[in-house]
Amino acid sequence: MLERPLTDASTPVAGSGWRRLATWLGEPKTLGWLAVAAVLIGWELVVIVFGFNPIYLPRPTRIVLALIEMFRNGGLTTDLLYTLGRVFGGFAIALVFGVAIGIWMAISERFNAIADNFIAALYPLPKVTLIPLLIIWLGTGGPFMLTISALGAVFPIVLNTLLGIRQCDPGLVLAARDLGATRGQIIRMVLLPGAVPSIFAGIRLGLGVSIILVVAAEMVVGKLGLGARLYLAGQVLETEQVFAVLIVLATLGIVITKTQDAIDVWLNRWRVA
């Protein structure tokens, strides 16, 4: 904090270029990206110098080339679209049912008692363990994929909707009643908007689980999709392609996380003073 104003004040014109570069290099953000670049370059050099077998560790440049090639001629776009369709299709189903079940549990003690035990049993169960059973019931097609994806997302959404509504200030419900709100209006215009930040926290968790489950399911059964692609590439020792798919999955994660951050900020605009 103290360094910058001091150096700025005493910097002669001649040295300013280097100083500015040094300051820029010292910025935390620059440093973060420089570290990534250093690792990639180091990786590239180590593979070349020690002559690693590309089956074990391909060079980053080769991975990028493989990635481009897969997108251009290898149908990776189709795989990506399949995976996205499965993740978001199942997630959309989970969102509708999850919010509805959460609201119902919050307003009906009886339904809550009924649903509570099933959720207690199913929520902690690792959902991947349901894959064999679901394949027996649904086969390996679209219904199976959507079900496994929805199963991953629905529980966090139910529980967070329930939590969000329970945390609603009873004074707000009273105020709405006082102004003439019907039961339906209280649910739609008071409980639900009040629970939105909490529901969104559930969406965050749920979407993450959906991605894991869809990719895992694709690895087990799929002919299409990123998971299938990953698994098949591994089977034939196309390590460059394995890395390429991992890059796509990581990028997908970054995009989703950043989008969620932005939506979070927008949703919470009324929370900050």
Add this chain to the structure above:
Amino acid sequence: MAMAGPAVAIDCEGVGLTYKAKTGTAVNALENVRCRFAPGKVTAIIGPSGCGKSTLLQIARGFLDPSQGRLRFVTLSGEPAAAPAMATVWQAFNLFPWRTVLENVAFGLELAGVARADREARAKRALAKVDLAGFEDKYPKQLSGGMRQRVGIARALVMEPDVLLLDEPFGALDAQTRLVLQEQLATLVDTSGTTAILVTHSIEEAILLADTVLVMTARPGRIAAEIEVDLPRPRSLATTHDAAYGALFDQIYGLLRDEVVRAMTTEGGEA
């Protein structure tokens, strides 16, 4: 904002309320309350903490059913009448934090199906009445406590209620803000001619705003005294220097003091 409905009085006829506490014991909150909230008048309810003042207000609102006695709505000639339209101003403001100031004030009209342009115009007028023009697009979190409660008042007044219920409206505000808002509310209530029921801890607030002050006993709450306030209106801080004001204050304080001491010395009385 003139009184729209017919002049209807709210009569409490031996109203009592007993409820079961979480521990399982029956709590007698109100006992044999007999009083009238007269149309076009301001009635203040004052009493020690936990005496059931707010409970009585909830019964008058129709949110709670009395376990003994009954609540009646009657015209001045004694005919039974339909419940008058009511709106409440809350101690905790109870504004919807995700709605802007304008959306908060327009909420009741929105529930009633009033078209957007109409309800927003009416909400803006109500906000202007409480000196909050220009704050329409703020969120409650961006306002001070006094401003938030003025939003609360506007939200109730925009409904043009026959009866305005004020549940310790300034209890959460600092002393200076309170003084200013008391005067503003006194003016608003005077000019609107609405019936108002004010629950308060403050003797000053009760005298400045009310035509009648009901002093309640410690739990179980009963009406200990009904005191007429015939000080001239408009009343302001200057009214408090009046000799008649002092006499009323002492009279109410004398009644309250015994009850407050009793509430403090009985078990659970402070709750």
